[in-house]
Amino acid sequence: xxxxxxxxxxxxxxxxxxxxxxxxxxxxxxxxxxxxxxxxxxxxxxxxxxxxxxxxxxxxxxxxxxxxxxxxxxxxxxxxxxxxxxxxxxxxxxxxxxxxxxxxxxxxxxxxxxxxxxxxxxxxxxxxxxxxxxxxxxxxxxxxxxxxxxxxxxxxxxxxxxxxxxxxxxxxxxxxxxxxxxxxxxxxxxxxxxxxxxxxxxxxxxxx
Numbered sequence: 001x002x003x004x005x006x007x008x009x010x011x012x013x014x015x016x017x018x019x020x021x022x023x024x025x026x027x028x029x030x031x032x033x034x035x036x037x038x039x040x041x042x043x044x045x046x047x048x049x050x051x052x053x054x055x056x057x058x059x060x061x062x063x064x065x066x067x068x069x070x071x072x073x074x075x076x077x078x079x080x081x082x083x084x085x086x087x088x089x090x091x092x093x094x095x096x097x098x099x100x101x102x103x104x105x106x107x108x109x110x111x112x113x114x115x116x117x118x119x120x121x122x123x124x125x126x127x128x129x130x131x132x133x134x135x136x137x138x139x140x141x142x143x144x145x146x147x148x149x150x151x152x153x154x155x156x157x158x159x160x161x162x163x164x165x166x167x168x169x170x171x172x173x174x175x176x177x178x179x180x181x182x183x184x185x186x187x188x189x190x191x192x193x194x195x196x197x198x199x200x201x202x203x204x205x206x207x208x
Contacts, residue, residue, distance in 0.1 A: 045072050051161045054169040055154060056130050057123030062115045066158055069112040074163040080156040087112055089152040113151070120150035129172040130154065136177060 045067050052063035070083065077083040084090045087109060124134035130150050138146035161167050173179075191201045 048072055048162055051168060052158055055119075055123075055157055055161075056126045056128045056171075057119035057121070057150075057154060058158075059119075059122075062119050065111060065115040067162075069109050069115070070158075070162075072162060074159060077159065080159040083159050084152055084155055087116075087155055089113070089116070089148060089155060116151040116154055117147060119154050120147045123150055123154065127174050129174060129176050132174040132177055 049060065049063040049067055052058050052066060053060055058066070070077075070087075074083070077086065081090070120130075120134070123130040124138075124147065125131065130153060133153060134146045134150045137149050141149070157169065161169060187203070191203070194201050
């Protein structure tokens, strides 16, 4: 009896997979960018799902959920920031007098946020740009806020991949932040840390 139940559920899963594949074939995205000729051809949702699957943390199922929730037409989101705001992954600001502080991002689309949360959690464990981003933020903001930041980055990447038919995911590498760190900003941060500990800091240029 138990084996019969397993066979029945397996058949249902296979049927759902077939339905999802058929729906992906039927969904197309309008031309993106300013290209002509082949570049202006409609892009199938299946092709978009394969592009999203290349992003660390995103698997085939997650790619399908993202496309199902935000669609394949980015014309209603003129910029990535519009999509991030719609998804409620952009923290609000709480103002009290002259003081501003970050507030909750809001509820947003629960299916999309759930999929992005799983993707961010998976990406955080990788030796990639997104994984390094998580490790940088978690040190000062905590696990939850670091995951939200990575989820926001994944959604921005998804916008570019869907909006531009020629775009493909390019891994920047886990050491990207270190290679592109602004020395002046790093210096200011270190000076503030020393001053917070009660030290007086006088900067002098290094000798040639």
